[in-house]
Amino acid sequence: MNDSPLNPQQKKLRIAIIGGGVCGLVCAVTLMKVGVDVQLYEASAKFGEVGAGVGLGPNAIRVLEQLGLLDEVVAKSDQAKPETRPFHIASGYGDNELIYDYPVKPEDVGLGIHRVAFLDAISQFVDLSKTHFNKRCVSLNHSKNKSEIMIQFSDGTSATADVVLGADGVRSVVRTYVTEGAEGYTTPGRFVRTSYTNTLAYRGLVPDSKVVELGMKTVMNKTPICWVGLDKHIITFPIKGATLINVVAFVTDRSKPPSLDPLPQPWVTQHSTETLLTTFSDFGADPLTLLGCIESPSAWAIHSTHPLLDSYASGRVALMGDAAHAMLPHLGAGAGQGLEDAFVLVKLLSHSETTSANVESVLQAYSMVRRPRGNFVLEASARNGDIYEMRGQSGGTMEGMRKDLPGIWDFWYHDLEEDYNKAIQWLQEKQVFA
Ligand SMILES: Cc1cc2nc3c(=O)[nH]c(=O)nc-3n(C[C@H](O)[C@H](O)[C@H](O)COP(=O)(O)OP(=O)(O)OC[C@H]3O[C@@H](n4cnc5c(N)ncnc54)[C@H](O)[C@@H]3O)c2cc1C
Incomplete structure (x- = not known):
């Protein structure tokens, strides 16, 4: 300063x-x-x-x-301190094949x-x-x-x-x-200058112990993961000493351009697990198991400056x-x-x-x-x-x-x-x- x-x-x-x-x-x-x-x-x-x-x-x-x-x-x-966080980007479909492991330098701490x-x-x-x-x-x-x-x-x-x-x-x-x-x-x-991006973000928290108990193959408690899909993707990262997995599942409606107006409020709404499972029904077993653990996902209508x-x-x-x-x-x-x-x-x-x-x-x-x-x-x-x-x-x-x-x-x-x-x-x- x-x-x-x-x-x-x-x-x-x-x-x-x-x-x-x-x-x-x-x-x-x-x-x-x-x-x-x-x-x-x-x-x-x-x-x-x-x-x-x-x-x-x-x-x-x-x-x-x-x-x-x-x-x-x-x-x-x-x-305990800021740390490097490698980021895995994998397919959301089938066996979730790894697409890219983002390389992080030692000084890239977050x-x-x-x-x-x-x-x-x-x-x-x-x-x-x-x-x-x-x-x-x-x-x-x-x-x-x-x-x-x-x-x-x-x-x-x-x-x-x-x-x-x-x-x-x-x-x-x-x-x-x-x-x-x-x-x-x-x-x-x-x-x-606030417009709806046509993207909904479903958010939820899942205990890592549950993920293990349900036999998911993907290790969720080590690094952030992105499961990619067509017009949708899921981001996960461990929090609370890796005891909880933070899940954000995005869905984008690309059939129309972003409107110039914001949506009527509220921008955060509650949904059922079924809605989430139906939206991602073509994804592989691990993403679906994870989404199935989110009891009451909240959906955030993402707005941006536009x-x-x-x-x-x-x-x-x-x-x-x-x-x-x-x-x-x-x-x-x-x-x-x-x-x-x-x-x-x-x-x-x-x-x-x-x-x-x-x-x-x-x-x-x-x-x-x-x-x-x-x-x-x-x-x-x-x-x-x-x-x-x-x-x-x-x-x-x-x-x-x-x-x-x-x-x-x-x-x-x-x-x-x-x-x-x-x-x-x-x-x-x-x-x-x-
Ligand atoms: C799903 C999702 C995930 C995100 N993940 C990340 C992430 O991982 N990393 C990251 O960097 N960012 C992330 N962001 C973005 C991040 O949350 C915002 O960029 C950040 O919070 C912006 O901070 P801000 O102080 O500008 O606004 P805010 O944090 O929104 O604060 C605005 C404040 O202004 C107050 N306020 C509003 N209107 C008025 C008014 N008229 N008069 C007086 N007070 C008012 C509000 O009560 C609030 O306290 C994410 C956002 C979303 C939606």
């Missing part, structure tokens, strides 16, 4: 963060740590009311380490953690006097001279800030301001995490991208030359370096889903998939310091910074 003390102008910079999820909470805590005036507004009554398992890749681990938060996150996970545990780890550092629960933002507006942003909440209250960071997830309300301005808030409850955003910032408002780039989860990359956003934003906002007078340019610099990266990973995630569902560029044969799978996680090797330096250089060229 920036080592120089905050200047008096910075101390006056009032930042409001909307959304205390993975990205908003990390951003808030890190800004609070360096003394920036941050108020955090969260719609729920507490952090982490909902969620499931999240895999954090090497890029996310590096961010947490640099922000000084990794030890706490590891302590709340089921792992961590699996439940979202609630992650938030628990980070929230111990939050200043509760600056945290406001049950505050659902419904709209933003700016003052006449655009020097302040007014935030309206669903309970009729409001707040003002010099800068607003939207970390309010896939159903972002702040996104409307960035894409359409204050005039966009005409219809309450409308989410812009069309992609032209900018992650407008005026004094910027977006981060899923608010900026909600993506299909086929690279396990969404949270990691949000953490990268937080890293760059925190460094720029706590820079000794950032003030209320130049913060619009600072947010433009943030968008300039983060938008290509976030949008690239979003598109790569969708392409990876195509490969897993036998629709990749080189076709759905084993040979085709073996051509397309190498390097799918190359996005882990990204230099965030370079992004930050590029942003600073741009600010210097524009004579915003000396």
Whole structure:
């Protein structure tokens, strides 16, 4: 982080963060740590009311380490430390022939953690006097001279800030301001640039002991596995000291293009085991045995940011995490991208030359370096889903998939310091910074 003390102008910079999820909470805590005036507004009554398992890749681990938060996150996970996790990609059909064993380097360490545990780890550092629960933002507006942003909440209250960071997830309300301005808030409850991907993700947990008892041939408790199929695939990975197998079964309807509108809520619905077994009935014995153990699968209608955003910032408002780039989860990359956003934003906002007078340019610099990266990973995630569902560029044969799978996680090797330096250089060229 920036080592120089905050200047008096910075101390006056009032930042409001909307959304205390993975990205908003990390951003808030890190800004609070360096003394920036941050108020955090969260719609729920507490952090982490909902969620499931999240895999954090090497890029996310590096961010947490640099922000000084990794030890706490590891302590709340089921792992003693971040570890390499080989990944087996096998056919979902017949005897589940191995297609590709993803090679991992020793430095490619990751961590699996439940979202609630992650938030628990980070929230111990939050200043509760600056945290406001049950505050659902419904709209933003700016003052006449655009020097302040007014935030309206669903309970009729409001707040003002010099800068607003939207970390309010896939159903972002702040996104409307960035894409359409204050005039966009005409219809309450409308989410812009959020579309249904036509992908349903059925989720469930299965005890590993049950898998063994039922005589499954595949060893489930060692590594993550992907069973591929036509327009569907299953991802499994061991959690809770490998006593439980986390199962996510994806089904994509490719008969129609993604709609430009979100589905009516709820986006998470309960289903029967039979639905799951019927959907995957042409898969081999092991996948079916596993799916048969999920008693009450929940199905998540996966939404993503579509069309992609032209900018992650407008005026004094910027977006981060899923608010900026909600993506299909086929690279396990969404949270990691949000953490990268937080890293760059925190460094720029706590820079000794950032003030209320130049913060619009600072947010433009943030968008300039983060938008290509976030949008690239979003598109790569969708392409990876195509490969897993036998629709990749080189076709759905084993040979085709073996051509397309190498390097799918190359996005882990990204230099965030370079992004930050590029942003600073741009600010210097524009004579915003000396
Ligand atoms: C099936 C599935 C599997 C996934 N697996 C992975 C994985 O393995 N690895 C990975 O990195 N990512 C994964 N993801 C994606 C990951 O969960 C998200 O990218 C990540 O949670 C985004 O964090 P966020 O902070 O932007 O949003 P969220 O975590 O969604 O947090 C948003 C917060 O904002 C609050 N909020 C919402 N609206 C308002 C409002 N109007 N006012 C105030 N507060 C508001 C919410 O209550 C919430 O606390 C997966 C996603 C899905 C659906």
